[in-house]
Amino acid sequence: MFSNSAAPGPEDIRRLYDATAPLLLRIAARITGGAEAAEDIVHDSFARLVEKSIAFPSMDDAKFWLIRVVKNGALNYAKRKGREAKAYERWWRGERESAVGADDVVLKNESAEELRAGLEALPDSLKAVLILKEYGGLSYKEIGRALGISEGNVKVRAFRAREALLAKIEEGSKHVS
Amino acid sequence: MCPDRELVSAYVDGEVPSPWRERLEEHVSSCSDCAALAASFVSLGARLRAVAEPGEAAAFARGRARLEALLAEMPAPSTLSSPVLSSARDGWRRSIRLPLPFAAAAALLVLFLGGATALLASRPASPSSPIPAVASGMTDPQLAKPASMEELLRFLGSNEGPVQVTINLPSGTTFGSAGKPVIMRSNQAAPGAVLEGKAP
Numbered sequence: 001m002f003s004n005s006a007a008p009g010p011e012d013i014r015r016l017y018d019a020t021a022p023l024l025l026r027i028a029a030r031i032t033g034g035a036e037a038a039e040d041i042v043h044d045s046f047a048r049l050v051e052k053s054i055a056f057p058s059m060d061d062a063k064f065w066l067i068r069v070v071k072n073g074a075l076n077y078a079k080r081k082g083r084e085a086k087a088y089e090r091w092w093r094g095e096r097e098s099a100v101g102a103d104d105v106v107l108k109n110e111s112a113e114e115l116r117a118g119l120e121a122l123p124d125s126l127k128a129v130l131i132l133k134e135y136g137g138l139s140y141k142e143i144g145r146a147l148g149i150s151e152g153n154v155k156v157r158a159f160r161a162r163e164a165l166l167a168k169i170e171e172g173s174k175h176v177s
Numbered sequence: 178m179c180p181d182r183e184l185v186s187a188y189v190d191g192e193v194p195s196p197w198r199e200r201l202e203e204h205v206s207s208c209s210d211c212a213a214l215a216a217s218f219v220s221l222g223a224r225l226r227a228v229a230e231p232g233e234a235a236a237f238a239r240g241r242a243r244l245e246a247l248l249a250e251m252p253a254p255s256t257l258s259s260p261v262l263s264s265a266r267d268g269w270r271r272s273i274r275l276p277l278p279f280a281a282a283a284a285l286l287v288l289f290l291g292g293a294t295a296l297l298a299s300r301p302a303s304p305s306s307p308i309p310a311v312a313s314g315m316t317d318p319q320l321a322k323p324a325s326m327e328e329l330l331r332f333l334g335s336n337e338g339p340v341q342v343t344i345n346l347p348s349g350t351t352f353g354s355a356g357k358p359v360i361m362r363s364n365q366a367a368p369g370a371v372l373e374g375k376a377p
Binding site: 010013014017018021022025026029030032033034035038039042043046047050111112115116119130133134135139140155156158159162163165166 | 218225230236237239240
């Protein structure tokens with residue numbers, strides 16, 4: 001796709017954006033929990049690609065480079081904003097509960113909230129694999145390529161992430177009942 | 178006996194290769210424990226995806242517009258796609274790659290020459306010229322210009338005594354890869370085992 005490993009030209013970059021941005025935005029939004037942050041992170045990754053005019057052997061290599069950069073950027077962002085976001089979430093939940101009351105809606109949101117909190121609490125190495133799998137729809141091979149780990153390692157991490165998250169949810173529901 | 182739980186997780190992802198996939202499918206359909214485990218993994222994925230996505234469709238278009246602004250500041254495409262310029266820019270990232278057989282042969286050559294030089298030094302004063310192009314037998318220097326590595330090795334194999342070899346690398350800076358690198362034993366490097374028994 002990129003001829004003889006030269007840095008990609010504007011046309012290449014446009015094509016790359018069209019092909020990868022939906023996936024990158026989804027991954028970043030799922031990791032950060034914010035659409036705006038996701039947009040910035042994806043934009044920054046493309047800005048880095050353009051500024052450094054990095055030469056990629058193929059479109060695929062560029063795609064996996066972008067996934068890795070976006071994943072790292074989103075995880076860093078989430079860490080930085082973690083405290084802030086938690087305070088915001090607490091306020092938001094309180095606001096909603098007082099507005100709607102003890103409804104099914106609230107119960108559903110509670111479990112969704114629990115799930116999101118559980119996912120957030122996972123170690124980065126597990127979280128990244130589960131998000132790329134469940135939200136990115138990538139294969140083990142693709143995830144391995146994006147994260148620079150073996151397919152076998154992806155398999156192990158996907159399993160551990162699920163076990164950890166399921167255990168967390170179960171623990172949470174026991175607390176409630 | 179039930180399969181490893183990790184295997185069930187991979188099975189749910191469709192990442193188990195064919196002979197085992199069918200066996201797992203058969204087992205999961207008949208084992209309630211494994212069926213429940215597989216179902217819990219599947220439903221976890223479904224529940225994760227059911228959490229409202231914070232993204233929105235407009236983000237894609239907005240990002241595209243921002244990208245256009247970025248591209249407008251980019252230098253002209255002709256200079257960017259020039260391989261010379263981009264290679265100069267990424268000069269620090271470049272590595273020179275020699276095909277492994279070539280590199281191995283070169284290394285062997287250096288070893289051999291080192292031995293030959295040692296041999297020369299241990300002999301009584303030699304009358305040969307200070308820089309013989311390719312000297313053989315100390316008395317009658319000959320000049321050979323082998324065209325290939327194999328030819329050179331054959332030449333070295335047929336000559337005793339000190340030999341000076343000059344290898345001219347291509348004058349350009351662009352190296353391409355030539356074939357798949359393979360590791361081979363020295364006696365396989367050139368047919369006829371020309372290198373054997375030459376080291377003093």
